[in-house]
Amino acid sequence: MKKHVLFVIPSLAGFIVFFILPFLIALGYAFVNKPIGGAFVGLKNFIDLFHNKSYLIGLRNTFIFVGTSVPFNILLSLLAAMLINKLAGKRRELFTLVFLIPLVIPSGSMMFFWRLMFSSGGHLNGILAALGQARVKWLETNWVILIIFLWKNMGYNVVLFLAGLNNIPREYYEAAQADGANALQTFRHITAVCLMPTFLLVLIMSVINSFKVFKEVYLLMGSYPHESVYTLQHFMNNMFYSLDYQKLAAATTVFVLIITAFTQFLFKLERKVSQ
Amino acid sequence: MKKLMCCFCLVALAASAAACGPGAGGTGASGGAGASGGAVTAAPPAEEGVSGSITVSCFDTVTYKDALESAAQAFEAVHPGTDIAVETFSAMPEIKTREEEGRRMAVIQVGDQTQERADYINSVNTALMSGEGADILAMDVLPYYKYADKDQILDLSEFMESDPSFNAADYRTNILDAAKYKGKQYIFPVNYTFNYFAYDTTLLNEAARQRLDTGGPFTHSGLLEIGLDSFNSVNAENTENPIKMFGMTDNVFFQRLLRENYETFINLDEKTADFTGGAFVEMLESVKSYTAQGYLGQTQSQEEIFVTDSMEIRQERFFFKALEAAQLLQFFNNIPGRMNMVVTRAGGAGNTDDDALAGLAADADGGAAVSFPQAYSINANSKNKELAWEFIEYLASDASVSSLSMMGLPVNNNALFEYAKRNIMGTLPVDAQFEGAPQSGRQQLQGEPPQGQQLQGEPPQGQQLQGEPPQGQQLQGEPPQGQQTQREPLQGQQAQGELDAEQQAVYDKYIAVLEHYSDGLNKVHVADASIAALIDAEVTNFFSGQKTASEVADTLQNRISLYLNE
Numbered sequence: 001m002k003k004h005v006l007f008v009i010p011s012l013a014g015f016i017v018f019f020i021l022p023f024l025i026a027l028g029y030a031f032v033n034k035p036i037g038g039a040f041v042g043l044k045n046f047i048d049l050f051h052n053k054s055y056l057i058g059l060r061n062t063f064i065f066v067g068t069s070v071p072f073n074i075l076l077s078l079l080a081a082m083l084i085n086k087l088a089g090k091r092r093e094l095f096t097l098v099f100l101i102p103l104v105i106p107s108g109s110m111m112f113f114w115r116l117m118f119s120s121g122g123h124l125n126g127i128l129a130a131l132g133q134a135r136v137k138w139l140e141t142n143w144v145i146l147i148i149f150l151w152k153n154m155g156y157n158v159v160l161f162l163a164g165l166n167n168i169p170r171e172y173y174e175a176a177q178a179d180g181a182n183a184l185q186t187f188r189h190i191t192a193v194c195l196m197p198t199f200l201l202v203l204i205m206s207v208i209n210s211f212k213v214f215k216e217v218y219l220l221m222g223s224y225p226h227e228s229v230y231t232l233q234h235f236m237n238n239m240f241y242s243l244d245y246q247k248l249a250a251a252t253t254v255f256v257l258i259i260t261a262f263t264q265f266l267f268k269l270e271r272k273v274s275q
Numbered sequence: 276m277k278k279l280m281c282c283f284c285l286v287a288l289a290a291s292a293a294a295c296g297p298g299a300g301g302t303g304a305s306g307g308a309g310a311s312g313g314a315v316t317a318a319p320p321a322e323e324g325v326s327g328s329i330t331v332s333c334f335d336t337v338t339y340k341d342a343l344e345s346a347a348q349a350f351e352a353v354h355p356g357t358d359i360a361v362e363t364f365s366a367m368p369e370i371k372t373r374e375e376e377g378r379r380m381a382v383i384q385v386g387d388q389t390q391e392r393a394d395y396i397n398s399v400n401t402a403l404m405s406g407e408g409a410d411i412l413a414m415d416v417l418p419y420y421k422y423a424d425k426d427q428i429l430d431l432s433e434f435m436e437s438d439p440s441f442n443a444a445d446y447r448t449n450i451l452d453a454a455k456y457k458g459k460q461y462i463f464p465v466n467y468t469f470n471y472f473a474y475d476t477t478l479l480n481e482a483a484r485q486r487l488d489t490g491g492p493f494t495h496s497g498l499l500e501i502g503l504d505s506f507n508s509v510n511a512e513n514t515e516n517p518i519k520m521f522g523m524t525d526n527v528f529f530q531r532l533l534r535e536n537y538e539t540f541i542n543l544d545e546k547t548a549d550f551t552g553g554a555f556v557e558m559l560e561s562v563k564s565y566t567a568q569g570y571l572g573q574t575q576s577q578e579e580i581f582v583t584d585s586m587e588i589r590q591e592r593f594f595f596k597a598l599e600a601a602q603l604l605q606f607f608n609n610i611p612g613r614m615n616m617v618v619t620r621a622g623g624a625g626n627t628d629d630d631a632l633a634g635l636a637a638d639a640d641g642g643a644a645v646s647f648p649q650a651y652s653i654n655a656n657s658k659n660k661e662l663a664w665e666f667i668e669y670l671a672s673d674a675s676v677s678s679l680s681m682m683g684l685p686v687n688n689n690a691l692f693e694y695a696k697r698n699i700m701g702t703l704p705v706d707a708q709f710e711g712a713p714q715s716g717r718q719q720l721q722g723e724p725p726q727g728q729q730l731q732g733e734p735p736q737g738q739q740l741q742g743e744p745p746q747g748q749q750l751q752g753e754p755p756q757g758q759q760t761q762r763e764p765l766q767g768q769q770a771q772g773e774l775d776a777e778q779q780a781v782y783d784k785y786i787a788v789l790e791h792y793s794d795g796l797n798k799v800h801v802a803d804a805s806i807a808a809l810i811d812a813e814v815t816n817f818f819s820g821q822k823t824a825s826e827v828a829d830t831l832q833n834r835i836s837l838y839l840n841e
Binding site for chain 2: 034120222238242243
């Protein structure tokens with residue numbers, strides 16, 4: 001056996017034991033009628049799943065959220081990173097720190113603040129009332145989740161973009177300036193092109209992080225929020241508490257398949273861009 | 276604020292208080308209370324073939340741990356080769372004591388257990404789904420109907436039918452039938468409780484009393500209608516601070532109405548909800564208007580009740596009181612030294628001097644609900660199902676004192692008679708824990724989270740806060756002639772002394788009404804904890820003025836539909 005294979009074995013074993021095996025066991029649950037001593041039921045659990053109204057609502061909301069939050073996150077992070085990149089010295093450090101702070105603040109400790117802001121009798125509605133406007137049910141809209149997601153995740157992307165921006169040789173910009181390129185042309189032909197690998201990494205991380213927003217939504221709105229903010233993770237979490245492991249396993253399988261297909265697409269895109 | 280606080284208060288007179296009265300008469304708490312462990316009567320012969328070990332899992336530590344462990348020891352003694360392990364989950368509460376106006380009060384404070392309950396359910400779910408878990412599951416907080424739907428617990432009917440030592444006639448069959456879920460006996464209740472109403476005879480007019488004397492059952496809204504004329508005439512000169520119809524908050528009253536009309540809004544079988552049809556909004560608005568008109572309210576608002584508060588609560592008058600089974604004895608018991616004085620802030624507070632029984636509390640469909648403080652199921656994964664069944668049968672049998680140690684009325688007929696007898700004598704196992712108190716009386720304060728609190732116990736000696744109900748009142752709740760003679764209650768049960776003539780008279784009236792009410796019970800509210808939590812949160816928003824009724828209805832329709840559609 002070659003030496004490099006020996007080095008791979010420990011991590012491969014860990015990956016198989018802690019990731020592949022549990023997934024295969026869960027996959028098995030998706031084809032039986034009950035976890036212990038269950039009988040094989042073919043695709044029944046999957047058919048039931050796609051007839052489940054709550055699941056379909058969660059699936060739709062998850063796609064909508066990923067489709068809106070990821071572009072917002074990437075664009076705002078890139079903008080912030082480019083602005084910070086123009087700063088120098090302590091100001092640059094300070095603004096980078098500002099974006100990084102939310103990453104280290106536990107989600108639970110922020111819930112009180114979010115609740116104060118967005119609840120029916122919260123500060124935002126107080127301001128609206130003072131302005132003579134009608135109250136808004138913030139906790140029943142996607143905007144609150146989007147704001148929390150951006151607050152929590154922008155810092156991570158800003159750091160990645162800053163690293164990418166620093167790797168672009170300064171000579172490129174000097175050459176562009178000498179050739180008389182304007183800011184938009186410089187961005188389009190130098191910054192955007194050179195940042196493409198970073199951009200794809202940020203895209204993948206943003207998509208993954210967008211699925212993690214459940215923790216904040218759960219803490220803020222509970223297991224059964226308004227249907228407009230009900231996500232796939234709500235469904236799966238609730239299936240666990242309802243002892244419906246078959247439905248949970250089927251939903252997990254579908255979820256994994258979607259994520260796998262999406263990331264494969266992104267990796268292919270990255271390879272093409274790199275070439 | 277969602278903090279739940281249950282207070283069990285032990286109130287004692289100071290040793291220096293004028294300790295007159297017949298404390299040594301054998302009827303006080305010191306009068307030879309039954310031991311909290313061991314069997315009441317001779318245990319049945321050991322079952323052949325029952326051996327091995329099982330585990331019983333229960334959330335509650337405060338009330339049931341000792342009872343279960345005592346029963347386990349007694350069971351092991353008569354079934355050599357068996358081992359019953361008892362697991363409880365909730366943390367023991369903090370106990371504080373304080374002196375107030377010469378009285379010592381011990382407060383057992385239980386904090387918000389929402390997370391603790393969720394953790395317990397989570398751990399049980401995980402164990403069940405991995406093919407493990409305790410052999411016997413106490414259904415004190417667990418959603419048994421979900422376990423039943425998933426075949427995680429067994430239908431006990433098969434054990435009941437195949438066990439020659441089990442005789443269904445020894446138990447209240449209507450209670451066992453009510454406990455059935457989808458026609459199957461997934462849970463076996465050891466004890467039960469129910470709600471009933473009482474009314475103040477001095478506040479209600481003749482017409483109202485005549486309607487109440489029919490014996491019921493009654494609904495909360497029905498009583499409001501019956502008492503309206505009396506309320507208006509009594510409070511004609513007292514519009515500032517009228518005597519309330521019910522001593523409960525708007526939120527508590529709304530929860531009662533909701534329970535009475537649950538099927539109108541939620542159909543668990545068909546998984547549908549109807550909160551936007553108008554009836555729910557109307558109910559919310561009605562309750563708000565009841566408060567505005569002075570129908571509802573309570574004097575005490577703080578979560579923690581002090582001794583002086585309890586005295587104030589006892590003096591307050593209300594037209595109606597919503598009471599629980601444990602409070603029934605007060606309508607018959609005027610025996611010094613043992614007054615089952617109960618004050619509750621969840622609808623039963625107030626002066627009871629002139630109270631009379633009205634009837635059972637019923638739902639809008641006429642059904643009267645029973646609830647189970649403690650019921651047990653057998654885990655479908657259990658490796659020793661026979662032993663598990665034997666232990667459940669033992670817990671519910673009259674051979675075990677456990678059915679008397681737990682809160683609620685024993686579902687076993689003989690144990691119920693023994694319970695009634697000992698309740699009158701003040702020698703229930705629960706009384707034993709008060710023996711150390713430096714006086715003969717006791718009071719117990721307990722909460723009904725999150726809305727109210729309940730003060731229960733007996734007044735100190737010489738402090739007769741309530742007298743015998745006026746002549747004729749006691750007859751109102753009694754069953755028709757003949758019902759009292761169906762069973763011979765006390766045969767073979769005389770384990771802890773005899774009733775004297777006066778006590779026997781109380782016993783006869785008490786047990787007759789107890790049986791009459793128990794016979795009328797025919798349904799169980801399958802309370803879904805998730806739905807209840809959603810409703811509670813939104814209704815609180817309404818009564819605090821944060822949301823309108825229609826906003827609450829829309830939100831509930833949306834969220835509960837989501838839940839039901841899962």
